[in-house]
Amino acid sequence: MNDKLKAYFRTDHLPHIWCPGCGNGIVTAAIVRAIDDLGWSKDDTVFVSGIGCSSRAPGYLDFNTLHTTHGRALVFATGVKVARPDLNVIVITGDGDASAIGGNHLIHAARRNIDITTICFNNNIYGMTGGQYSPLSPTDSFASTAPYGNADRTFDLCRLVEAAGASYVARGTTYHVTPLTNMIRRGLEKKGFSFVEAMTACPVYFGRRNKLPTGVDLLNWQRDNAVPVSRAAKMEPEELAGKIVIGTFLDVEMPEYTETYERLLKEHAADRSGE
Amino acid sequence: MSSKELSAETPVRIDRSLCKACGICIAFCPKQVLEADEGAIAVVAHPEECIRCRMCELRCPDFAVTVRGDRGG
Amino acid sequence: MGETTRRLMQGNEAIVEAALVAGCRFFAGYPITPSTEIAELLAARLPQAGGRFIQMEDEIASMGAAIGASLTGTKSMTATSGPGFSLKQENLGFASLTEVPVVVVNVQRMGPSTGMPTAPSQGDIMQARWGTHGDHPVVAMAPASVGETYEATIKAFNISEALRVPVVILLDEVIGHMREGVEIPRAEDIQLLERKGPSTGPADHLPYADDGTGVPEMAPFGTGYRYHVTGLFHDETGFPDMSNATADTLMRRIMGKMERHRDVYEWTETTDTEDAEVLLVTYGSPAQAARSAIRRARREGMKVGEFRVVTVWPFPEERLRQLAGGVREIIVPEMNLGQLRLEVERVVAGRARVSGINRTDGDIFKPDEIYAGIREVYGGER
Numbered sequence: 001m002n003d004k005l006k007a008y009f010r011t012d013h014l015p016h017i018w019c020p021g022c023g024n025g026i027v028t029a030a031i032v033r034a035i036d037d038l039g040w041s042k043d044d045t046v047f048v049s050g051i052g053c054s055s056r057a058p059g060y061l062d063f064n065t066l067h068t069t070h071g072r073a074l075v076f077a078t079g080v081k082v083a084r085p086d087l088n089v090i091v092i093t094g095d096g097d098a099s100a101i102g103g104n105h106l107i108h109a110a111r112r113n114i115d116i117t118t119i120c121f122n123n124n125i126y127g128m129t130g131g132q133y134s135p136l137s138p139t140d141s142f143a144s145t146a147p148y149g150n151a152d153r154t155f156d157l158c159r160l161v162e163a164a165g166a167s168y169v170a171r172g173t174t175y176h177v178t179p180l181t182n183m184i185r186r187g188l189e190k191k192g193f194s195f196v197e198a199m200t201a202c203p204v205y206f207g208r209r210n211k212l213p214t215g216v217d218l219l220n221w222q223r224d225n226a227v228p229v230s231r232a233a234k235m236e237p238e239e240l241a242g243k244i245v246i247g248t249f250l251d252v253e254m255p256e257y258t259e260t261y262e263r264l265l266k267e268h269a270a271d272r273s274g275e
Numbered sequence: 276m277s278s279k280e281l282s283a284e285t286p287v288r289i290d291r292s293l294c295k296a297c298g299i300c301i302a303f304c305p306k307q308v309l310e311a312d313e314g315a316i317a318v319v320a321h322p323e324e325c326i327r328c329r330m331c332e333l334r335c336p337d338f339a340v341t342v343r344g345d346r347g348g
Numbered sequence: 349m350g351e352t353t354r355r356l357m358q359g360n361e362a363i364v365e366a367a368l369v370a371g372c373r374f375f376a377g378y379p380i381t382p383s384t385e386i387a388e389l390l391a392a393r394l395p396q397a398g399g400r401f402i403q404m405e406d407e408i409a410s411m412g413a414a415i416g417a418s419l420t421g422t423k424s425m426t427a428t429s430g431p432g433f434s435l436k437q438e439n440l441g442f443a444s445l446t447e448v449p450v451v452v453v454n455v456q457r458m459g460p461s462t463g464m465p466t467a468p469s470q471g472d473i474m475q476a477r478w479g480t481h482g483d484h485p486v487v488a489m490a491p492a493s494v495g496e497t498y499e500a501t502i503k504a505f506n507i508s509e510a511l512r513v514p515v516v517i518l519l520d521e522v523i524g525h526m527r528e529g530v531e532i533p534r535a536e537d538i539q540l541l542e543r544k545g546p547s548t549g550p551a552d553h554l555p556y557a558d559d560g561t562g563v564p565e566m567a568p569f570g571t572g573y574r575y576h577v578t579g580l581f582h583d584e585t586g587f588p589d590m591s592n593a594t595a596d597t598l599m600r601r602i603m604g605k606m607e608r609h610r611d612v613y614e615w616t617e618t619t620d621t622e623d624a625e626v627l628l629v630t631y632g633s634p635a636q637a638a639r640s641a642i643r644r645a646r647r648e649g650m651k652v653g654e655f656r657v658v659t660v661w662p663f664p665e666e667r668l669r670q671l672a673g674g675v676r677e678i679i680v681p682e683m684n685l686g687q688l689r690l691e692v693e694r695v696v697a698g699r700a701r702v703s704g705i706n707r708t709d710g711d712i713f714k715p716d717e718i719y720a721g722i723r724e725v726y727g728g729e730r
Contacts, residue, residue, distance in 0.1 A: 001290055001293065001338045001339070001341065002332060002338070002341045003341075005338055009338070010576075013587065014293060014338065015292070015293050015295065015337060016337070018336065019295075020295035020296055020297040021295075021297035021298075021299065021336065022297075022336055023336055024336065025335070025336030025337050025338060026333070026334055026335070026336050029333070029335075029338060030333075033333075042574055043570065043571070043572045043574060044570060046569055046570065048416070058576070059576055059578070059587060059588065062574055063574055064569040064570060064573075064574050064575070065574075065575070065576045065577070066416070066419065066569075066576075066577045066578075067576065067577065067578035067579065067580065068412065068439075068442065068579060069412070069438055069439055069442050069579055072408060072409070072412045072438075072439065075404065075408065075409040075410075075411075075412030075413050075416070076412045076413065076415060076416035076419075077416060078376075078402065078404070078409070078412075078413050078416065079374070079376060079402075079412065079413035079414060079415060079416025079417035079418075079419075079420075079424070080416040080417065080419060080420055080569065082374070082400050082402050082413070082417065083373075083374050083400060083416070083417035083420040083422045083424075084420045084422075084569070084570050086570075087420070087569070087570045104405055104406065104409075105405065105409055107405075108404070108405040108409070174334065174336075175334075177330070177333040177334055178333065181333075203297075214297070214298065215297045215298070215299050215336065216297070216298050216299055216302040216303075219299060219302075219303065219334070261400070265395045269395075269396075272392060272396070273396075
């Protein structure tokens with residue numbers, strides 16, 4: 001293991017539980033590299049996760065780590081951040097965790113623009129439970145609960161989070177790992193709610209049922225179907241079907257929740273001091 | 276680390292205790308530095324070809340690959 | 349410093365004032381009748397005390413946020429009512445297993461479902477014990493007056509912090525909204541318990557080790573103790589371990605800590621039990637009507653006593669067993685169709701006859717109804 005990475009890992013808990021070819025380790029290492037670039041202190045950084053394969057990542061990271069309930073990582077993270085705004089708070093979640101059971105929390109964390117960075121490991125499937133389709137499974141793809149193909153339409157989480165009010169939204173892939181790392185670093189730096197969707201491979205439960213049975217196949221799939229956001233803007237919707245639009249969708253400065261709260265308390269403290 | 280020192284040993288190291296033999300590092304190495312052994316674990320077959328682009332390390336899902344030295348030695 | 353003061357306040361207000369005195373500095377909530385005043389008051393009062401308030405998107409979120417805040421070392425609370433209490437159960441179980449102190453107020457209303465939102469009930473008494481899945485430790489308190497609500501709230505934080513267990517305060521709509529004069533104790537007379545911090549440096553800290561008390565030491569996030577908290581079964585390092593031996597050790601420790609620290613949370617009141625032939629087992633607001641009924645029955649020569657449980661869960665088994673030996677009839681008045689009666693019957697185990705007086709129409713007991721129930725034991729009209 002790279003010495004630089006090693007400093008941030010609980011190496012006695014490795015190797016991790018993820019399957020051969022699973023991309024979760026690629027995203028996890030990208031997060032660590034981004035933190036290392038920024039020089040963040042392990043003591044002052046909190047990782048919060050929900051339930052699913054991706055949500056096991058914090059257990060391997062030598063930080064303050066909190067592995068919560070399904071879909072709820074952001075609410076625990078909100079409690080941590082409001083109580084200790086000085087701490088860096090990072091949420092690791094998966095596509096099912098963030099978009100289905102935790103969808104409402106994602107909307108409202110983005111709406112508040114609270115200074116939390118959310119990294120969504122999107123493997124297009126519920127992996128931990130054995131390959132049921134998620135809101136991010138492609139239409140027509142196969143899953144253990146979609147033996148005839150998935151009739152659901154696919155959720156574009158980046159558009160959702162952007163519309164809900166986040167400050168930074170980007171999508172990367174484990175194939176394009178250097179831009180992904182840069183997106184994560186930008187998300188971490190951003191004061192406000194930032195969201196990075198990281199396309200990651202699940203060869204065992206998504207890949208095998210969809211003629212992409214190995215991690216290599218899935219990285220090739222990411223490479224062959226990724227379209228940079230600038231190019232996508234000039235493409236017709238039909239051309240974009242089945243493509244993965246990658247890049248930065250939003251990068252703006254907006255008032256952050258805990259700072260706004262502090263400002264309001266200062267402004268109105270005198271009005272209520274008599275109580 | 277000088278290029279002279281590097282040339283004396285392999286620039287890529289595979290931690291066999293972490294490697295899960297997924298083959299990603301082998302498949303995406305632009306210079307075919309790596310090959311699979313009989314257990315599908317990556318071995319450094321052509322160290323002299325390594326350009327230190329680090330893609331094997333960055334894309335390794337198991338934190339098992341380390342590339343030493345900067346790009347271009 | 350200062351003198352005892354008397355203040356007129358609602359039950360919901362008593363929760364707020366006592367929580368602040370107890371050191372509560374974080375509240376997450378969601379609007380729901382009849383508990384909303386707690387959120388409204390804390391929104392104003394917490395910042396004045398250096399605390400923080402947040403209104404979350406739902407009850408699940410409020411519960412999770414309170415646990416997250418508590419992990420930073422901040423005493424935390426959430427408040428709700430019936431339907432919201434159902435939603436809190438998921439993360440209440442998380443707090444039980446991960447042993448994160450948190451106080452949950454449930455101002456009970458008529459259920460199930462939306463039921464009668466402004467009508468009082470004690471229908472959640474069993475849910476407070478067994479609402480989340482799996483065996484789990486939890487404390488539930490049911491004060492009988494506004495003054496006792498104040499006292500119970502301080503005690504709830506003390507229990508939660510000392511034993512690292514979620515504590516539920518079960519009000520009912522009557523106490524939540526009733527105004528009573530409350531004797532506010534002098535600051536120096538209030539004893540506060542704090543969670544036990546780490547006794548070692550970060551390198552040697554084992555976040556879930558039993559130091560002999562059954563209650564592990566707890567380091568706040570962001571203080572150099574980098575450890576793992578998970579809702580999976582875990583060993584003393586805090587990391588997941590699905591082995592049978594670890595699961596058994598953990599479950600027996602978290603349940604066992606409750607059994608061995610009964611002195612921290614057990615709270616019962618006995619009145620007129622020395623010569624009692626009939627014993628009323630009461631909790632919550634019906635205890636007020638019961639007290640009047642007992643006084644009247646006593647005046648008329650009926651030997652009636654009262655065993656009032658303030659801490660309902662874990663149930664004061666031993667104390668009731670002792671009392672049950674000396675009486676022939678036990679009556680449990682409840683604003684439900686007999687939930688705590690089940691527990692009383694289990695504990696009494698045939699030592700005395702157990703019956704209930706039950707209201708489930710959204711109205712409160714009148715002393716006459718309970719008096720009539722007592723008189724019935726004595727053979728009706730006298």
